[in-house]
Amino acid sequence: MRGVEAAAIAAGKADGLALMERAGRGVVEAVRAHWPDLAWPFRAVVLCGPGNNGGDGYVIARVLREAGCAVEVYALAPAATPDAAEMAARWGGGVAGFGALGWEAMRATDVVFDAVFGTGLARDIAPGVWGALVMAQEAGARLVAVDMLSGLDADTGAVRAAGGFVDHPAGLTVTFQAEKLGHHLAAGGELSGPVVVVDIGLGAELEVVDGAVEAAEISVERLRKGGGHKFDHGHALVLAGGAGRGGAARLAAYGALRVGAGLVTVGCPAEALGENAARLDAVMLRVIEDGVALREALVDRRIRALCMGPGLGVERAAGMLGAVGGDHPPYAVLDADALTALTTVPFPAALRGRAVLTPHSGEFARVWPDLAGVASKVEAVRAAAARVGAVVLLKGADTLVAHPDGRCVLHSARGAMAAPWLATAGSGDVLAGIITGLLARGWSPFEAAETGAWLHAAAARRFGAGLIAEDLPEALPGVFRDLGL
Ligand SMILES: NC(=O)C1=CN([C@@H]2O[C@H](COP(=O)(O)OP(=O)(O)OC[C@H]3O[C@@H](n4cnc5c(N)ncnc54)[C@H](O)[C@@H]3O)[C@@H](O)[C@H]2O)[C@@H](O)CC1
Numbered sequence: 001m002r003g004v005e006a007a008a009i010a011a012g013k014a015d016g017l018a019l020m021e022r023a024g025r026g027v028v029e030a031v032r033a034h035w036p037d038l039a040w041p042f043r044a045v046v047l048c049g050p051g052n053n054g055g056d057g058y059v060i061a062r063v064l065r066e067a068g069c070a071v072e073v074y075a076l077a078p079a080a081t082p083d084a085a086e087m088a089a090r091w092g093g094g095v096a097g098f099g100a101l102g103w104e105a106m107r108a109t110d111v112v113f114d115a116v117f118g119t120g121l122a123r124d125i126a127p128g129v130w131g132a133l134v135m136a137q138e139a140g141a142r143l144v145a146v147d148m149l150s151g152l153d154a155d156t157g158a159v160r161a162a163g164g165f166v167d168h169p170a171g172l173t174v175t176f177q178a179e180k181l182g183h184h185l186a187a188g189g190e191l192s193g194p195v196v197v198v199d200i201g202l203g204a205e206l207e208v209v210d211g212a213v214e215a216a217e218i219s220v221e222r223l224r225k226g227g228g229h230k231f232d233h234g235h236a237l238v239l240a241g242g243a244g245r246g247g248a249a250r251l252a253a254y255g256a257l258r259v260g261a262g263l264v265t266v267g268c269p270a271e272a273l274g275e276n277a278a279r280l281d282a283v284m285l286r287v288i289e290d291g292v293a294l295r296e297a298l299v300d301r302r303i304r305a306l307c308m309g310p311g312l313g314v315e316r317a318a319g320m321l322g323a324v325g326g327d328h329p330p331y332a333v334l335d336a337d338a339l340t341a342l343t344t345v346p347f348p349a350a351l352r353g354r355a356v357l358t359p360h361s362g363e364f365a366r367v368w369p370d371l372a373g374v375a376s377k378v379e380a381v382r383a384a385a386a387r388v389g390a391v392v393l394l395k396g397a398d399t400l401v402a403h404p405d406g407r408c409v410l411h412s413a414r415g416a417m418a419a420p421w422l423a424t425a426g427s428g429d430v431l432a433g434i435i436t437g438l439l440a441r442g443w444s445p446f447e448a449a450e451t452g453a454w455l456h457a458a459a460a461r462r463f464g465a466g467l468i469a470e471d472l473p474e475a476l477p478g479v480f481r482d483l484g485l
């Protein structure tokens with residue numbers, strides 16, 4: 001974002017002061033629009049940092065004063081950039097230090113504006129800074145984060161505050177020109193609250209910011225089923241584990257079938273045949289005892305996609321991974337036990353460019369322990385994809401999908417897109433199945449993963465509260481109807 005601003009300023013599209021004025025005014029307008037119940041004029045506290053985020057704060061203070069609000073300004077340190085210093089001068093009112101902040105002032109205020117740090121956060125914030133934000137929340141004021149809640153890293157969403165931080169989301173975050181990754185990833189997804197974007201006029205061509213990570217999208221036209229018979233829509237094979245362990249694979253199988261694969265077969269050991277037969281109708285069944293049997297099954301080149309992992313058992317998964325190869329390897333989703341198996345067997349070379357790996361954060365740390373500590377989830381998942389030469393989808397409310405070539409998309413389930421009922425046993429198995437079904441239909445791994453994440457969350461939202469994993473495949477037809485399919 002700062003690059004964008006610098007480019008706009010250099011190109012003569014805007015000067016810093018004009019952008020800051022629009023930013024500050026935009027925050028005040030966003031507050032008016034977001035809280036129609038807030039009586040004007042109100043009492044406000046503005047917390048200002050030394051940089052341009054603080055500069056926005058001084059604009060906010062002045063604009064509120066003009067609107068008749070009683071405003072108190074507290075500065076962590078004097079304004080240290082030319083633009084912020086100019087805005088502090090234009091404010092011209094009293095400025096107290098953070099040391100003067102107390103419960104009395106906080107309890108007497110309606111809205112607290114956090115303009116301490118924005119995109120320039122460079123290290124952990126001092127306890128006095130997060131303490132002030134906590135005090136605002138506990139005193140019952142509405143907390144407005146200017147650009148970023150101070151202490152959240154704008155790129156990674158990580159909290160940079162030793163010893164503590166706020167434990168409720170901001171009442172509102174008002175950001176400029178475009179959302180930042182830090183509003184969606186890690187703690188930022190939880191703590192930013194509703195995020196409103198204010199256009200400060202940087203120009204439409206500059207709106208895609210922070211490079212390379214874009215929002216996950218779907219192609220409705222590609223989801224449409226054209227003509228042809230069932231084999232034209234692909235055959236998916238879901239590998240299952242032994243007796244009593246078939247639930248996860250069955251969930252995946254129904255995900256694959258509902259997303260439109262022409263045929264879906266569950267491959268299980270003979271001991272689990274009876275159990276699966278009793279539970280499956282439209283999904284077919286065959287005995288696949290081990291890796292040798294899998295290799296034989298894959299001679300049928302109509303089997304376009306494999307789902308390996310849900311309920312498979314780590315040892316069985318390792319054997320199956322070793323069997324995938326030959327001249328015409330299938331496309332594959334590696335989830336759950338197949339990911340754990342990657343700690344003992346190598347990723348099959350035949351699946352390079354043909355697989356989607358779908359770890360949650362625990363599985364990610366197991367497979368790539370050295371990447372788990374990387375502060376940026378984007379960098380970690382990109383590095384993992386590059387290492388295996390396959391698509392990696394790192395699950396969570398902030399799902400990221402990375403291609404080995406560096407492309408990366410974010411599926412953020414927050415705000416209007418929230419899908420908290422997905423946090424339920426077996427929902428990941430259905431996601432693996434949905435992606436497998438799309439691979440069977442001929443989608444590329446990256447597109448299948450991106451679209452799978454989108455459909456999975458959309459199905460959860462459509463079903464709503466009370467969702468369990470079984471409901472996800474059943475909710476897909478409704479999602480498709482909503483999309484006009
Ligand atoms: N012209 C512009 O560049 C515009 C900038 N805008 C605002 O400017 C912000 C970015 O401004 P800056 O780049 O000045 O950065 P910030 O204002 O976010 O913070 C940078 C300042 O804080 C200090 N700092 C960083 N981390 C610290 C820590 N943990 N403890 C103590 N001090 C710390 C730095 O030394 C520097 O003085 C954006 O978030 C946005 O709010 C908007 O006004 C839009 C226009």
Ligand SMILES: Nc1ncnc2c1ncn2[C@@H]1O[C@H](COP(=O)(O)OP(=O)(O)O)[C@@H](O)[C@H]1O
Pocket residue numbers: 360395396397399413418419420421422423424425426427428429430431456
């Ligand atoms: N709070 C949440 N908001 C949105 N999606 C979530 C949330 N919690 C979990 N999910 C999604 O639910 C799925 C859970 O998968 P996983 O952890 O593998 O569970 P399981 O192994 O029980 O199937 C993932 O797709 C994940 O992205």
Ligand SMILES: [K+]
Pocket residue numbers: 053114115116117118145146147148149150
């Ligand atoms: K801030």
